[in-house]
Amino acid sequence: MEMITEILSKNGLVFAFVVVGVVMWVSYQISDRLSAGRLHGSAVAIILGLVLAWWGGLATGGSKGLADVPLFAGIGLMGGAMLRDLAIVSTAYGVDIREIRKAGAAGVVALALGIVVSFAVGALVAAAFGYTDAVSMATIGGGAATYIVGPVTGTALGASSDVIALSVAAGLLKAVLVMIGTPLVAPLIGLNNPKSAMAYGGLMGTTSGVAGGLAATDKRLVPYGAMTATFYTGLGCLMGPSVMYLALLAITGG
Amino acid sequence: MIIYGVAALAACHLAGVILGDLLGxxxxxxxxxxxxxxxxxxxxxxxxxxxxxxRLPALSEQGILFWSAMYIPIVVAMAAQQNVVAALAGGPVAIIAGVGATIACVALVPVVARIGGQDAPLPPLMAQEA
Structure with missing residues (x-):
């Protein structure tokens, strides 16, 4: 038994392929048999993945979900930023450049609007709970954008560590919600063509959320959503400690 | 050769990330x-x-298409290493801010997607393609 677990942890990435393969198979069975194909197999797989991450987090107290369990460390490599980004780039193969040019304006508007609206909502909620200084409002607003924009903004402005932790939690929750919720809201918001996918990527911004959510909706939309989402965090980190903070400072009167 | 496709994909990935870092x-x-x-x-x-x-034989193409087909499994592995515990443990401020921002932005998707005219939906997907 000990020998087997040792072999499995030594071959972490290979074992991860087996684990994910099993998760996919179980998910497609659930999708076919329990939901008659209504809930897409990949949506079920992502939800199962999140449940495993929750279990891993509870079991180890770590921050990387299932990947913190030594036996499943290979999941961390397989689903880490490196291979995730390589796979996202590969989905662009065969994309029609005309579609992207046609939707360019909508994508830019979506990015600007997505960042401003997220900051505004986050800052309002922060103020409603008594965080009325511009630094805390900007930090929690940044967290409502993505879980990277929040801490980057907070660190730049010198926010307290509990406010930064709140901003990370808000951003993580958004990523998880987008992953699970996208296939459910897709029919309501007309998310079924490249242009709406580009608008969606720009408005939601969370790369992991958009990557997972669109995968569970229609894989052909992934490259368009990912294309705009990839600019979001960078722009958010640019605007957070500058434009957004100054605007909040002007509103709160210092 | 398949590796040519994989190498081209990897080179594009690295060049893009370097560009993005420089812009940052x-x-x-x-x-x-x-x-x-x-x-x-x-x-x-x-x-x-x-x-x-x-200059792109079908075999080289396979090197890119393999990674494209691995996309969903990789995303599942990504989901399995999210900090779900922290996401749920943030308390009311984090929950309302996260949920509120998500709902507000989702609601704006149809508005923004209408810029420059409405697009037709993609044709329905065959079950095997998914």
């Missing part, structure tokens, strides 16, 4: 700005040019 430094941001997006544009332009000049 230029803007004075502690983050990569659009690296993956640039990489995708590079891949689209490069593969289009290679195909038109007949």
């Amino acid at each position: 430094v230029l803007l004075g941001v502690q983050s990569n700005v659009g690296g993956v997006g640039f990489a995708m544009l590079l891949l689209i332009v490069a593969s289009d040019w290679l195909r038109r000049t007949g």
